[in-house]
Amino acid sequence: xxxxxxxxxxxxxxxxxxxxxxxxxxxxxxxxxxxxxxxxxxxxxxxxxxxxxxxxxxxxxxxxxxxxxxxxxxxxxxxxxxxxxxxxxxxxxxxxxxxxxxxxxxxxxxxxxxxxxxxxxxxxxxxxxxxxxxxxxxxxxxxxxxxxxxxxxxxxxxxxxxxxxxxxxxxxxxxxxxxxxxxxxxxxxxxxxxxxxxxxxxxxxxxxxxxxxxxxxxxxxxxxxxxxxxxxxxxxxxxxxxxxxxxxxxxxxxxxxxxxxxxxxxxxxxxxxxxxxxxxxxxxxxxxxxx
Amino acid sequence: xxxxxxxxxxxxxxxxxxxxxxxxxxxxxxxxxxxxxxxxxxxxxxxxxxxxxxxxxxxxxxxxxxxxxxxxxxxxxxxxxxxxxxxxxxxxxxxxxxxxxxxxxxxxxxxxxxxxxxxxxxxxxxxxxxxxxxxxxxxxxxxxxxxxxxxxxxxxxxxxxxxxxxxxxxxxxxxxxxxxxxxxxxxxxxxxxxxxxxxxxxxxxxxxxxxxxxxx
Numbered sequence: 001x002x003x004x005x006x007x008x009x010x011x012x013x014x015x016x017x018x019x020x021x022x023x024x025x026x027x028x029x030x031x032x033x034x035x036x037x038x039x040x041x042x043x044x045x046x047x048x049x050x051x052x053x054x055x056x057x058x059x060x061x062x063x064x065x066x067x068x069x070x071x072x073x074x075x076x077x078x079x080x081x082x083x084x085x086x087x088x089x090x091x092x093x094x095x096x097x098x099x100x101x102x103x104x105x106x107x108x109x110x111x112x113x114x115x116x117x118x119x120x121x122x123x124x125x126x127x128x129x130x131x132x133x134x135x136x137x138x139x140x141x142x143x144x145x146x147x148x149x150x151x152x153x154x155x156x157x158x159x160x161x162x163x164x165x166x167x168x169x170x171x172x173x174x175x176x177x178x179x180x181x182x183x184x185x186x187x188x189x190x191x192x193x194x195x196x197x198x199x200x201x202x203x204x205x206x207x208x209x210x211x212x213x214x215x216x217x218x219x220x221x222x223x224x225x226x227x228x229x230x231x232x233x234x235x236x237x238x239x240x241x242x243x244x245x246x247x248x249x250x251x252x253x254x255x256x257x258x259x260x261x262x263x264x265x266x267x268x269x270x271x272x273x274x275x276x277x278x279x280x281x282x283x284x285x286x287x288x289x290x291x
Numbered sequence: 292x293x294x295x296x297x298x299x300x301x302x303x304x305x306x307x308x309x310x311x312x313x314x315x316x317x318x319x320x321x322x323x324x325x326x327x328x329x330x331x332x333x334x335x336x337x338x339x340x341x342x343x344x345x346x347x348x349x350x351x352x353x354x355x356x357x358x359x360x361x362x363x364x365x366x367x368x369x370x371x372x373x374x375x376x377x378x379x380x381x382x383x384x385x386x387x388x389x390x391x392x393x394x395x396x397x398x399x400x401x402x403x404x405x406x407x408x409x410x411x412x413x414x415x416x417x418x419x420x421x422x423x424x425x426x427x428x429x430x431x432x433x434x435x436x437x438x439x440x441x442x443x444x445x446x447x448x449x450x451x452x453x454x455x456x457x458x459x460x461x462x463x464x465x466x467x468x469x470x471x472x473x474x475x476x477x478x479x480x481x482x483x484x485x486x487x488x489x490x491x492x493x494x495x496x497x498x499x500x501x502x503x504x505x506x507x
Binding site: 019116117127172221241248 | 295296297298299300301303305308309310322332333334335336337338339340341342344347348352418419420421422423424425427463464466481483484487488489492493
């Protein structure tokens with residue numbers, strides 16, 4: 001790492017099976033970009049890669065490598081969304097984001113870090129997983145792994161962005177406690193947003209329901225604390241919570257949440273569970289087209 | 292038992308709306324019964340509910356709901372597991388329990404009486420949640436309940452034993468926190484390199500044991 005960038009961590013697709021111990025999945029904030037990048041370089045989808053946030057770094061390779069950059073455009077000096085050969089001694093340089101919040105550097109073979117509870121993903125809140133449980137620093141060296149399973153793919157186009165200012169949601173467990181103002185409001189993503197959650201700014205929502213007791217919460221849940229401004233629970237979310245949940249972002253839009261930046265504006269659109277499945281199927285078809 | 296979608300890849304099983312021992316036993320039974328269901332990603336047990344997250348590529352809401360009903364039905368007569376008893380040594384007061392005096396003042400007790408009260412009760416681990424290894428404990432005597440700090444601390448060390456309202460708990464990892472810190476345990480409640488990675492598990496009975504006479 002000649003320079004790590006603003007916040008760069010090692011991520012895979014997450015750590016599943018430990019929520020009952022209080023451990024949320026973590027994993028790539030834009031899981032679609034990570035999967036696509038890995039497919040492009042011929043890796044297993046779940047191979048660990050670098051996740052850069054808002055501003056990217058410079059990474060030098062001490063051996064010949066094949067990389068693919070996916071996600072948002074960080075002004076890198078190599079083309080995105082295609083496998084690129086980097087010769088030993090060469091480097092990949094990235095700058096500030098020109099579009100969304102996160103860009104991925106997937107390396108053929110993946111990154112070789114120890115698995116913690118079955119995953120290579122960094123859980124920043126607990127300092128677990130990834131590279132020594134932390135964000136990368138200048139001078140860190142990471143070995144390339146052996147996650148390649150097929151030849152690198154041909155170049156591809158990025159996922160059609162769609163309307164990134166809209167998040168599709170299904171109703172949450174306490175949706176009945178709220179009116180429909182939520183769906184008529186444009187929210188602003190607050191600076192106090194991170195991998196745990198995205199705080200939204202907008203008119204306060206009033207809850208009409210009775211008291212609730214702490215229950216399980218899942219990725220993409222939109223919870224409304226007493227102040228009335230919603231929070232989208234994200235990849236490093238707490239596993240249980242006591243605030244009512246008005247909605248839940250659909251799985252097909254998790255990657256959009258991962259690309260939201262502070263001060264971005266976002267609206268919510270309710271869809272049926274069937275529509276949510278359809279959106280996911282379309283996305284999986286696009287992804288499988290890369291193989 | 293009601294089962295409703297919580298998202299496009301999860302179901303929320305509810306067994307009640309209140310915190311009770313009966314609900315806890317039901318949650319424990321359901322959680323055990325669902326271990327290993329095909330397509331399962333995560334179980335989030337809580338006071339009176341279990342959130343079930345699943346892999347949409349391997350199952351669906353309908354199939355998962357039938358699997359849950361079948362498994363839970365089959366486990367109806369499963370014996371309750373014998374609860375484990377776990378002792379947690381605590382150094383109360385001093386630098387490791389900076390709020391002990393304040394809790395004592397609020398309760399109208401001496402710090403020693405707070406320690407005696409806190410360490411003489413037996414606690415039940417309702418579930419682990421919020422953050423890795425954090426136990427939701429029931430059973431704290433009401434008389435040492437103390438409101439949370441108006442301004443949460445930016446850094447609460449791992450192992451801190453604290454009181455927040457009518458609840459008590461132990462911070463498994465260093466984090467910000469607004470509970471009143473009355474002591475610290477040298478035990479690690481979360482140790483990702485070990486198996487199991489947590490010291491306490493749901494259903495455990497817990498006692499806090501004063502390590503030594505603190506500077507009371």
